[in-house]
Amino acid sequence: MMKKTILISGGAGFVGLNLTDYILKIGKYKIIILDNLSSGNLELLKDIVKKNKAEYSERLSEKADVIFIKGDVRDKKLDNIFEATDFVVHLAAQTGVIPSIENPFSDAEINIMGILNLLNYSVKYKIKKFVFSSSAAPLGEQLPPLDEGKIPSPLSPYGASKLAGEGYCKAFYGSFGVNTVVLRFSNVYGIYSYHKGSVVAEFLKRIMGKKSIYIYGDGNQTRDFIYAGDLANVIIRAIEKKGVGGEIFQLGTGVETSVNQLVKYIKDIVKEDVIVEYKPERKGEIRRNWTSIRKANKILEFKPDINLKKGLELTYDWFKKRGKNAF
Ligand SMILES: NC(=O)c1ccc[n+]([C@@H]2O[C@H](COP(=O)([O-])OP(=O)(O)OC[C@H]3O[C@@H](n4cnc5c(N)ncnc54)[C@H](O)[C@@H]3O)[C@@H](O)[C@H]2O)c1
Known part of the structure; x- marks a missing residue:
């Protein structure tokens, strides 16, 4: 049987590299990656292809397990890509809260026009499933646990542009029947995240650089950390599950x-001295934050496999061996 093709926008970034690795391991799909390399890393992508003994190409016309196309999700010439695509996983984004506050227009331009463009192509090319990160x-700010029943109330332009994306997913399901699935990720950590400014990556990089790490406030603020392999x-599961068009799933570990x-x-x-410096609490920082994954567990039969300790071991190991040389 011919393998179906998954288009991953932003596939050369942290989550996309983990997803590509996972897909090549299960061996069921071909992959097209569309990425403008604004933060993605082509060398790491090639490493993953090689590690999985897969074929790589940068031309759509060639038969390969992974085809990489350098381009932007707002591009109006994506017909050839969509012609060859069965499913879409839309990861490409402006991903930072602070940049979104500094430049809300640029955030909206990438995050809103980007998803609108890909959804529009998905109608034209009858895409079977569209998964949005x-x-x-x-x-x-909500009383935890976070779940799908909470009323959205974004605090940043990034939250607002992601909410707009969620709205378009629901609307394109309602108006055009595109089977969209919105996955709301909690804090993701893992291998291939050396370039990220998220707390785990930041702490590990500072420790490796023999620098002290900063905690803002008393350190009792909470988060829900999901390993990127579990997210993949x-x-x-969201792609393969039938009958979940127009749905939202809150993801994390619980x-x-x-x-x-x-x-x-x-x-x-890390087994080395770690100097922790406590700094004044940051304004607007959410105090408690964890996720109920009951819906994802029930409908997608999702159960995280890697606990935080194990995931941190894997991440630190990769940061030491490969991460610091990759950027
Ligand atoms: N990492 C997390 O903790 C986390 C949490 C919640 C949601 N998310 C979402 O998951 C998705 C992936 O995040 P990530 O952590 O892998 O980020 P990342 O920055 O590592 O990856 C994003 C990728 O998108 C590419 N990209 C950016 N703008 C583009 C554009 N206009 N056209 C084409 N490619 C473009 C970048 O080059 C990069 O490869 C994002 O949508 C992000 O908002 C991530």
Whole structure:
């Protein structure tokens, strides 16, 4: 049987590289990656292809397991790509809260016009499933656990542009029957994340550089950390599950971890002196944040596999061996 093709926008970034690795391991799909390389890393993508003994090409006309196309999700000449595509996983984005506050127009331009363009192509080319990577940001400050029933109330332009994307997913399901699935990721960490400014990547990089790490506030603020390999697994579940068009799933692990606890785990793993400096609390920072994954568990049969300790070990190992040389 011919393998179906998944188009991954932003596939050369952190989540996309983990997803590509996962897909090549299960061996069921071909992949087209559309990425403008604004933060993605082509060398790491080639490493992953090689590690999985897969074929790589940069031409759509060639038969390869992974085809990389350098381009922008707002591009109006994506017909050839969509002609060859069965499913879409839309990851490409402006991903930072701070840049979105500094430049809300640019954030909206990439995050809103980007998804609108890909959804429009998805109608034209009858895409079977469109998975959108949203975040907890559309929800803003809420009493945890976060779940799909909360009323969105974004605090940042990034949260607002992701919420707009969620709205378009629902609208394109309602108006055109595109089977969209919105996945709201919690804090993702893992291998291939050396370029990220998220807390785990930041702490590990500072420790490796023999610098002290900063905790803002008392360190009792909590988060829900999901390993990127587990996230890849649930993205594929969302693609394969029938009858979930127009749905939203809140994703995470269901485990609430304080920043102090995270630092304890990291200290156990890195086995070197870690100097922690407590700084004044940052304005607007969410105090408690963890996710109920009941819906994803029930409908997508998703259960995270890698606990935080194990995931941190894998991440630190990769940061030491490959991460610091990759950027
Ligand atoms: N990492 C997290 O903790 C987290 C949490 C919640 C949601 N998300 C969402 O998951 C998705 C992936 O995030 P990530 O952590 O892998 O980020 P990343 O920056 O590592 O990857 C994003 C990729 O998109 C590409 N890209 C950016 N703008 C583009 C454009 N206009 N056209 C084509 N390609 C473009 C970049 O080059 C990069 O390869 C994003 O949509 C992000 O908002 C991530």
